Structures are given as structure tokens and as C-alpha cells.
Amino acid sequence: MIKKVGILFGMEDTFPWAFIDKVNELGKGEIVAEAVQIDKVQQGIDYGYSVIFDRISQEVPFYRAYLKNASLMGTAVINNPFWWSADEKFFNNCLSMEIGIPVPKTVLLPSNTRPDNTSETSFRNLKAPLDWDYMLDYIGFPAYMKPHDGGGWKSVYRLENSDELFAAHKETEQLVMMLQEEIVFDDYFRVYCLGQKYVHIMPYDPRKPFHERYVSDIKATGNERKKLLKTVHDYTLRLNQALGYDFNTVEFAVRDGVPYAIDFCNPAPDADIHSVGQENFDWIVEHSAKYAIEKAKAHKPNQNNTSWGGFVRNCITPLKSKTSKVNLKTASEAKKTAVKKVVKKAVAKSITAKTAVKKASVKTKPTAKPKK
Template identity: 65%
Template sequence: MSTQKKIGILFGQENTFPQAFVDRVNEKQKDFPAEFVSIDQVEQSVPTDYAVIIDRISQDVPFYKAYLKNAALTGTAVINNPFWWSADEKFFNNALAVQLGVPVPKTILLPSKHRPDDTNHNSFRNLQNMNWDGIFNHIGFPAFMKPHSGGGWKNVYKVDNPEEMFRAYDETGQLVMLYQEAIDFTDYVRCYCIGGKEVLIMPYEPRNPHHLRYDSQLKVTGDAGKKLLATIKDYVLKLNHGLGYDFNTVEFAVRDGIPIAIDFCNPAPDADVNSVGQANFDWVVEAAANMAIERAKTAQSGKDNLTWGTFVRNSIGAPAPAKPAKATAAPEVGEPTKEKKPTKAKAAETDKPAKAKAKK
């Protein structure tokens, strides 16, 4: 094993961001060479030669998740924290947002339609019948139903009445679901948050075709627009500090001038130049490179160099981040520029068609 610590990136099918990240880190300094992570034999409690690893794929590869936990245990600063990422889910995120004072859609947790494997009716003796009328009255229509954990726009339904909701619910199998109010919005933004301090607010139109979603401007301008951006930035930082994510995106739908957090559990967010556009891509490459170099310089061998959110730190006394986050100025309205290339960016919650086929 080399004695010189390195900066690595662990990734899967994406092509543009990993190479640009490695190139930029190596252009900026020579003390911590950057490379694609290389894994051969993984032995318990044996450290890696990486000071920092940027994780872009372990959510889909359990072997990588176990590798990263072992690396973190032996001193690697893994971004994002693999222990928290493994435990996190959307319903908890919404509940924490309420505690932090960040507006979110009204949300109800639904048990899985079908029993999990190796359970029977006795396993659910504590679960009462659902008060569907009360739920529908509280959430209203239209509404969204989506898994309480996961992403990639799998098993997401938009429903306009109880009949559609029950038909969709029948399709969800053993998935625990969220039932959530739909937000009728006037503006929408998607925000990168890097290192708990750098925030890029990107006007985003989720109802546009994929390649035109970043081809957008905020409708609210002037002093009201500046105030909105400042509020959004404050909410982004609150959420990421609470959750402890170093690399994340947060989406807000703006209703009646109030930004409502729609999606803020994206610890491996899309960063492909063909999706986000050149200006946004350049920003995220630079911010990620700066964060990785900073974390490599402050990481201590054999110590816990992970970022733990305020929820965990305040609850159990976990260690603080390697370096406290600092707020920076909010971007101006309309920044950054747009791109019109085809993309596989995720569909918007606001216009996802219902997948509702009746089952006999």
C-alpha cells in the first residue's frame, strides 16, 4: 500500500463527472493524487490508501457500501457518510424538516399493501385499520404516492381520487409508501449543496421535457426574488446540516411565495454535463474538488473523519464534521445558464402520470 494518501471517486455508469472531478483535483494540487477508486482484496479493519472517497454508486452495490464502511472505520473521509446514508429515508427526512422549520408537503406514512416475507396476520397485531377518509381529507387531491425509501422515480404515482389511489396502492406490493399532497407551484428550483456551505440554486421546470428542464428563469424577480433565494439557501443549509450530507441536492416548489422542500435526499445527485448544462457542471466539479482537497488536508489517520448531521450529533454525541460549515452568498436570480441537451434526469413529482391499473 502506498504511503501517500489519495483522493478517490467510486462511481458506476456516469461518464462526465468522475473524470472531470479527478482532472480538476489533480490540477489544483499534488499532495493528494486523485484517481478512480481501485478495489481488490477487502479485509476487515485494514485501511485503504485513500484520505477521501467520493461515493457515487454504493446505493446500488451493497459490496461497495460494506467496503466504504470499513474504509470509514479506518480513517477515510467517505462522502457521503455511508452509515447515515444506509439508514436515511424520505419519511424521516420530512419529519426532520418539520423540526427544523423547513416547509414540506403534508405527508402520511402507509404500511405495505402486502405483508413482508416471513410474516403473517399476527405480525401486525399493533396496526389498526387505516382511516382512509381522514387521510384523504387531510392530504387532498391530487396527491402523490411514492416509496418511503429509495429514489430514481420508481413506483411513483400521481392520483386524482380515491379510486385511483387504491388501484395504485394495489401495485405497490411490499413497499412502505408515502402519501403526500401535490404542490401547485409557480416557481421551482433544484439546489446543489457541497460541503455543507456551498449552494448553487438552479431554476428548474420539472414539467418541461428532460432536455429543457434547466432552461428556466424564476418568475419572481427584484427584491422578492432576492428574498426568496436567501430563504431557499437558508433552508438548503438547514436540511444538509441536519442530515449531515456533504454532497446533495434539494428541490423546492414555490407556492404563494413560500419554498416547500419536495425532495432532499439525493446523496448521489445527477452531475452529468448533458443533464445539468455546462455552467452548472463546471460549478459542481469545482465545488466538489475544493471540498475533497479540504477534507483530505484535515482527515486524521485512524480517526472518524465522517460528517454527522446535527440530529445525530445532538442525539448521541457523535463527532462534529472535520470543518464547520460556513454560509456563502446566495446566487443572483436566474443564475446559472441553461443547457438544451438530452438528459435522463428524473421526472418531476408534479407531472408524473399515475400508474394505476385495476387488479381483480
């Protein structure tokens, strides 16, 4: 049976068509790709896609609802629309710390303007004023302020002092913001990660004009360079396996040889040939097509084929905690192990009891009466 791969996209015009062509080339007629077409969305209906590559639902709630229904019907959606709805950058930073990956010092700021349909009493748990002295001393200046769940470099501020901070915070109105230390970097990378296994490291410079950002060189040399690239590669995999993203970019700022994860919540990463360049474009088209085909081949009808990260599967033990000898991945395994332990103890007790009875019977066995 022919399996269908769909791609859902908006204004971008280079990656989607190249992706479709590459899947159709590599799929050899058994797996075919097309642009998703929607004329109605009825609850509980499977519209026939084994895989949907999502490039736009982060901007269109209607599409996100469509994709959640598709996931429920068994479509493997790249990226998981349920996790994307729940994820945000401040949580990512917290999780990154727990799995041993450096991040800039960060604090969370409440919105400057109260959300709609709230009043002053809605915030009776929030002290006024906040402990600004502590936070500003902890973060220091220069600092960056950005939305805790935003993207695309929107509402990002570089701040030199507290006056600039308070003025900028007022502009953000109802946005919940993060205040973050500035990492003055020697090297900077943007890293593609596909399928939680394919990694492509791109030197990147966010200080340059948008169309020139993927052309910078790596300053680190020799063994230092080799070690740095391996660390960036390993950190990228660790983050995406924890978060569960099938297609993501991770940005690292390197200070004193240490890569700090700056941004790693990008469910629809830039893949336009005019910004990423021909070499990076060719890599992402080739590998995204291969991965979509892998997912299509592995697809099982009427089952959950969507990827989940280690955090949700409860497989991550923070590095600062003691790791148990047995890594139980599921409740079922835990139950089986518990049962085995109970049985083992019971058997041990049974053997001990039987041995005790035998010993007791030997000691109390009556001696033969002497013959008369």
C-alpha cells in the first residue's frame, strides 16, 4: 500500500517543494509526498497521512488543532503538536540545567500589564515590588530580555542598565519575559537536529544581517575545535532526546571554550535556501526527506506514532541526583520488577522456613528404645 507524507507550510517557498521532490525521489513510488490540502476537519476522521511535516502550526491555531486530531488518528506529526503547545523557553532552560547542559543565568519576569480578565487581586501571591536588587545583581548588565515562549527574535532587547530594563519591560505589556545574562561569545553555532539522531552543526553569527549569519568561521582550532564540536553535537542530541523534538535547531554561544545553550525551542526552524545557504539547505532537505520516509515505513495504523521526549516519558534522572541501578522506562516494567522482587522474597522465606523445619525435626526426632 502506498503511504502518504504531507507537508503543512505557509509563506516559505524553497524548502517545502524541495522536500516534496526529495521524498518522491527516495520513496520510489511506495511513499509519496504532497502539500497538505484541507477542505474540512471533522472530529475523529483520519485523512490518510502516515506522516505530516509541520512548518506553520506555531502561527496558526487552526492547523495545530487539525494536527492534534491527525495525531490521535495515528499520523506521525513532525513536530509533536501536543508538546509544542506545552513547551516554552524558561522550562527548557530549567530542563537543560537538570541534564547537565550550561545555560545563561536567567530569571522569569511577570508581565508588565495584567492579562485580560484579571485584577489586582488575581496577583495577591505576587509580592510588590519584586526583589529587583537580587535579580539585577544575579544577572548583571549588559543583559538580554526576551519572551519566555516567543521566537523569531521578536521582542528581544539588549539592555545596558536598569533604566533601559524598566522602559523595555513597559513596552512588552502582557508578555511574560525572561531576563538573561549576556554571553560574550568566541564562537556561535546553530545546529540542526532531525529525528533526535541526525546532527548538522553550522557556524552562525547572530550579530550579522539575517542573510549573512550562516557564513562565519570557527575560531577554535586543533584539538580544542574537535572537542568543542563533539560537545556541541552531544549536547544537541541530549536536549532533543529530552524534549522530544524531531526537527529543531539549537543555538550555542561559546565562552571560554564552554558552549552555552541559548535557544532550543524551534519547532519550525529556518530552512530557506536564501538564508541558510546551499550546503546547509541540501543537508536539511536530504535528511528531512530520509527521516520522513523512515517514519512513514515505521507507521502503524490507529496507533500513537508521535514522538515524545525523555522528560515526558519520565526516563530522565537529573545528573545531580543519584541514579538507580535499574532504569525503569515504563510503569509496566516497574510492576514486573516489583512482582519479581516479592516472589523472590517469598521463595527465599519459603526455603528458609523449610530448612528450619527440617533442622528442627532432626533435633527433636525421638531416639530408638533400647532392646530389652
